[in-house]
Amino acid sequence: MSRQYDYLTRAKCAGRGHAGPRGLKDTEAGGLAVQCLACPDPGRNMPEGWKDAPPAEVYKHALMLALDANFRMKNCIRANELDDPSLGPGLGYFVFSDAYKEHLLKYVGKADASTCIAFQALLQQETKLTTGLRVSGVGGCVCARHGYVRPLGLGDLQKGERYANMDFIFMCAVDGSEVQRIVISYDIACQWQKRLRERVALI
Template structure:
């Protein structure tokens, strides 16, 4: 009887053979610090969406997504919080417009989550005019309250934007999602 081979062991790239390119350059976070932070918060329970059945939020704690540093399914706030506050590190702003597919859920405990980050990443948010938006293509998937409160159409001063520019590149790279699921730093 011949047994089928299993994928019990996968060769996952490591820092030594697949180093991060641009570690801490521009919008890239310091890979080691990010991995440490995510590992320290693996037990954090992801809050479920109160808006609609957003798979990005509600799939965050699924068995297949646990323990991954980054995933295209199940966006965990802990990952986004670290990346968001790292991007704004050391920047002084008076006005900040934030566009995110699930801004209606993510923003609710953002400042509480900020407190778990290193103090160098904290924003002086009480002295800023901060507005959260949901990109226009994603907005119809939300409940009516979110569609009015987080719409680019109803906020003065933001122009004729749709908030979708960061999303446009994903369509071309979605086919490689499965091959990068257990990605190394170079991916």
């Protein structure tokens, strides 16, 4: 009951009751999420001609995001998962679960390549205690300036902070953004950014 009330309250705050004859059914992906009002968004808070800004002022129109994972948010395997469906999947902060799972199935047996010994040790530490867990943590993409979670900027992690998970979460979080430059803050960016274009092309 409380989850249903929370869901309807979010829909009300997003103005979905005045969204035409279909109302909530026409809500776009991430449409119930509260967005950061300060993040650059063409057509909402950016001046006309921002694309023609001189090189010295391009930084003003960059979208600054931060990626990271939280391994305290674990979830055990449950027998009643099918009896407890999510309300409005893909309309808030979490990515579409079906598309996310389909993407992750391509990387079940693949290991993340790394040239950093410290990174490999960290990855091993994060993935060794996943037995009996449905979710070993949560990966997220937030506004680096004000901490707002991006629409579709959260996703469950199954075996640590894998590239496949974080790539999908990042791409969902920036999908539809029209800015020309994105600045990323990420504690393992030195490894994650390698071959990022190749991995993103497969999403």
